[in-house]
Amino acid sequence: MTYFFKTTKTLFALALVVFGMSMKAQTSEYKILGKWTNEYKTRVIEFVKNGTSYDAIIRKAENGGVIGKKQISGLKPSGENNYVNGTVYIIKKSSTASCSAQITKDDLLNIKASYGMMAKTQVWTRL
Template sequence: MKTLIYMTILMVNFWFTANAHIATANPDTILGKWQNDDGRIIEFTKNQTAYDAFIVDAPDKKLIRAKQISGLVFDGNQYNNGTLYLIKKQKKVSCYAKIINDNILVITANNNYFSKSQTWHKVQ
């Protein structure tokens, strides 16, 4: 009986793990509109084999059409080698992104010794 319970748990875990991998293996999952913590709506587009993101709506309307991220490349697990434009600071920093599920994207910016992550939510 214990073996049957163990095997059932193992199979359920395998099923969830396999399905989670299938859901995140599509690099185009990042395409579309996402909202950041500042209330901006950012739209990811495909640029050959990389992904760029542009501001399409923001409380400060002067920011609309500004490029927020460029050059993210999907490696099978996450998006790497990107550049994040810190518009208010007039600065560029490296970044990477990871999709947690179809509705949550975590962007992490790296500036020398410091890094900061922000959670973005898919806009339906």
């Protein structure tokens, strides 16, 4: 009878460890959710979940005509704090580029836009 209880306790402890690890993986994937501001503090962007990817919607901007539009679409999680395969809309040029994102600290997000051989990175801050 005591063997049964020891085995049950061991299995229960193992289940808690596995469950805890899966919860950590889920929460780190969602770190990008919420409101961020660009490095010039001229725009507030909110990341939202869209199926298996993430989109960034403009919530505040100097140019009121862009509020409610997607700045970034299709970012997919790729490992701890990394997101890839997104598309960023470049408002000033009315064009798109591929993008990726990486959370470097809980409140800093590096957004990298790439167009051919050219690339530019901006650091956004969580609000």
